Structures are given as C-alpha cells and as structure tokens.
Amino acid sequence: MELVRLENLLDNASFGLLFGAMLIYWLSVAFSEWNWLRSLGSGIMVIANITVATLLTARWIEAGYFPLSNLYESLFFIAWGITAMHLLVEQMGKRSSHSAKTKSLVGAFTAPLAMGITAFAALVLPENMRLSEPLVPALKSNWLMMHVSVMLFSYAALMVGSLLAISFLIVTQGQEVALQGNSWGRFMPSSGNRLDLGQTLDNLSYRLIGIGFPLLTIGIIAGAVWANEAWGSYWSWDPKETWSLITWLVFAAYLHTRITKGWQGKRPAILASLGLGVVWICYLGVNLLGKGLHSYGWFL
Numbered sequence: 256m257e258l259v260r261l262e263n264l265l266d267n268a269s270f271g272l273l274f275g276a277m278l279i280y281w282l283s284v285a286f287s288e289w290n291w292l293r294s295l296g297s298g299i300m301v302i303a304n305i306t307v308a309t310l311l312t313a314r315w316i317e318a319g320y321f322p323l324s325n326l327y328e329s330l331f332f333i334a335w336g337i338t339a340m341h342l343l344v345e346q347m348g349k350r351s352s353h354s355a356k357t358k359s360l361v362g363a364f365t366a367p368l369a370m371g372i373t374a375f376a377a378l379v380l381p382e383n384m385r386l387s388e389p390l391v392p393a394l395k396s397n398w399l400m401m402h403v404s405v406m407l408f409s410y411a412a413l414m415v416g417s418l419l420a421i422s423f424l425i426v427t428q429g430q431e432v433a434l435q436g437n438s439w440g441r442f443m444p445s446s447g448n449r450l451d452l453g454q455t456l457d458n459l460s461y462r463l464i465g466i467g468f469p470l471l472t473i474g475i476i477a478g479a480v481w482a483n484e485a486w487g488s489y490w491s492w493d494p495k496e497t498w499s500l501i502t503w504l505v506f507a508a509y510l511h512t513r514i515t516k517g518w519q520g521k522r523p524a525i526l527a528s529l530g531l532g533v534v535w536i537c538y539l540g541v542n543l544l545g546k547g548l549h550s551y552g553w554f555l
Contacts, residue, residue, distance in 0.1 A: 258317040265310035266331065266377040272303040273334075273370035280362030293358050297345060300366065304338040307331055307373075318387040320395075323403040327385040330376035332404070333538070334369045336411025341365040344415065344459055357455050360426070364418040398481035406474035406499075410538050412467030413506060417531035419460035420524040427453040427521065457520065460527060461513060468506045475499050498537035505530045 276299040283292035310331055314322035322328040341361060348357040376385075390399075478499070479489040490496060509526045512518040 258313050262310055262313050262317070265306055265313065266373065269303055269306045269310065269331070269334070270370065270373040270377050272299055272306060273338075273366055273373055276300050276303060276362065277366040277370050280359055280366050283359040284363050287356060287359065290355065293355060293362075296362050296366070297342075297358065300338055300341055300362065303369070304335060304342065307335040307338065311335065314387060320390055321400040321404070322387075323399060323407070324390055325384060325386075325388070327376050327380055329403070329407060330372050330380075333407045333411050334372045334376075336408045337365055337369045337372070337415060340411050340415040340463065341369075344419070344463060347459055347462060348455060354455075356452055357459070360422050360452075360456065361415075361419065361459075364422055365415055368414065368418065396481060396484065398477060398484065402474055402477040402481050405470050405477060407538075409467045409470035409474055410534055412463050412470060413502075413534050414531060416460045416463035416467055417527050417534065419456050419463065420527035421531070423453050423456040423460060423524050424521060424528065426456060453520075457524065460524065464506060464509060464527060464530075468503075468510060471499075471503055471506070475503060494541040495537070498533070498541050502530070502533050502537045505533050 276296050279292050279296040279299065283289065283296060286292065311322050311328070314328060318324075323332060344361050344365075345358050348354050348361070478496075482491065483489045505526070509523055509530065512523050512526070
C-alpha cells in the first residue's frame with residue numbers, strides 16, 4: 256500500500272512539474288532575454304524525468320514485472336521517453352549559435368505534450384485501467400520488455416522529431432528557404448536569424464528521427480518474433496501491426512527523401528509533421544478504438 260500511495264503522489268507530481276515547465280518555456284519564448292527561465296525549465300524537465308522514472312520503478316517493484324502491461328504504464332513510459340528526448344535535444348543544440356532560442360522552442364512543444372500525456376494517464380483513465388494486475392500468459396515473456404520498451408522509446412523520439420519539424424515550419428513561415436546539399440539540412444546564406452534558427456531545428460528534427468526510425472525497426476522485428484513465439488505467426492495484420500507498418504513507411508519515406516533525393520527544408524518537414532499524427536494513431540488510436548490483440552478495449 257505504501258508503494259501505491261507513492262505512485263499516486265508521483266503521477267500527480269509529474270503532471271504538476273510538466274505543467275510548470277510548459278508555462279516557463281512559453282514565457283521564455285515570449286521573453287527571450289530572460290535566460291534564467293530556460294535554465295529553470297531545463298531543471299524542471301530533469302526533475303520530471305526522474306519523477307516519472309521513480310514512478311515506473313515503484314510499479315516494477317510492486318507488480319514484480321517490467322511496468323508496460325497496461326495503458327497507464329505505457330503512457331508514463333512514453334512521457335518519460337519524451338522528457339529524455341527533450342534533454343537529449345538540448346544537449347545536441349548546445350553548439351548552435353541559437354541554442355537559447357532552440358531550447359525555448361523545443362520546451363514549448365515537448366513540455367505540453369508530456370504534460371498532456373501524464374494528465375490523461377493520471378486524471379482521465381478509469382481507476383481499473385491504472386491498477387497493476389497479473390500478466391496474462393502471452394505477456395509472461397522477456398519479449399515484453401524488449402519489444403514494448405523499444406517501440407515506445409521509438410515513438411517518443413519520432414514524436415519529438417516531428418514536433419521539431421512543425422516548429423521549423425512555424426519559424427520559417429513566409430520565408431524563402433534556399434537549400435543546398437543533402438547533409439543535415441544545410442541552408443545557403445540567408446537573410447535573417449529566423450532561417451538560421453530554422454536550420455538548427457531542421458537539423459535536430461532529422462537527427463532525432465534518425466534515432467527513432469532504427470528503434471522502430473528493431474521494435475517491429477522483436478514484435479514479430481514474439482508474436483510467432485506466442486501465437487505461431489510472425490504477422491497477422493492486426494490493426495496495431497498494420498499501423499506500425501504505415502508508421503515505418505512514412506518515416507522511411509522521410510529519410511529516403513533526405514538522404515537520396517536531396518530534399519531539405521519544408522517538403523520533408525511537412526512529411527515529418529504528418530508523421531506525428533500517424534504515430535499517435537499507431538500508438539493510441541488503434542489501441543482504444545480498434546479490435547485486435549493490442550486493444551485496451553476502453554471504447555469497445
């Protein structure tokens with residue numbers, strides 16, 4: 256019971272921390288000269304990341320298995336992944352001449368996403384969907400940790416990469432973007448700081464999707480092996496499997512255009528932005544609305 260009370264405290268604390276981080280990052284965008292806001296926002300994101308990790312560890316100890324067996328646990332895991340990706344992007348962007356503005360914009364997008372996920376998990380989900388329960392036989396496998404954790408971490412990386420693509424489109428809206436080469440979205444000399452900032456966001460988006468896509472590939476392969484072990488078939492065209500393939504194809508197309516076609520800037524960014532919706536359908540939509548092996552059955 257002590258662990259249950261700790262979990263309730265931690266899920267509410269993580270929501271409060273991320274809500275505070277969201278407001279601080281929004282203020283840092285509005286008042287860019289207040290550098291202390293960005294530092295405060297980063298500090299809160301670190302604490303939120305540790306808080307969610309502690310929550311998941313408590314669930315692991317309480318249940319006796321890796322906490323990825325229900326929607327509540329997966330939501331907090333993906334929130335942890337998003338905060339981890341946020342901190343990684345901040346480190347990646349440190350060498351940029353626009354590192355301060357980049358940090359504000361990244362936080363202004365990632366903090367509300369992570370906050371919304373924790374709010375949904377802690378405040379919206381029915382009580383019965385938040386409880387730890389004994390695993391069904393098919394889930395009593397080491398593949399649970401391997402497949403599900405890699406898939407969720409890939410979703411987190413792809414979501415943040417897509418958000419950076421959206422922020423790039425917003426920053427460069429109405430600007431003529433001249434591009435050259437096919438390496439990391441390098442821009443030709445431009446007329447202002449907005450395009451320089453856009454270059455940084457484009458680079459970070461590309462790099463983060465470049466992390467998420469191999470993880471997605473590994474997760475799909477691991478899921479196919481696990482499915483064959485549990486049900487005797489590598490692929491059954493379950494709704495989740497179908498949308499995982501669609502997600503893979505969307506981001507494969509994005510990387511293909513960046514690497515082989517030399518597309519840079521707005522065209523691939525639009526594709527990555529559309530990918531955000533595809534990831535959400537794959538991660539949550541088919542689980543709640545669809546019928547299949549991965550369905551949580553909430554709306555059925």
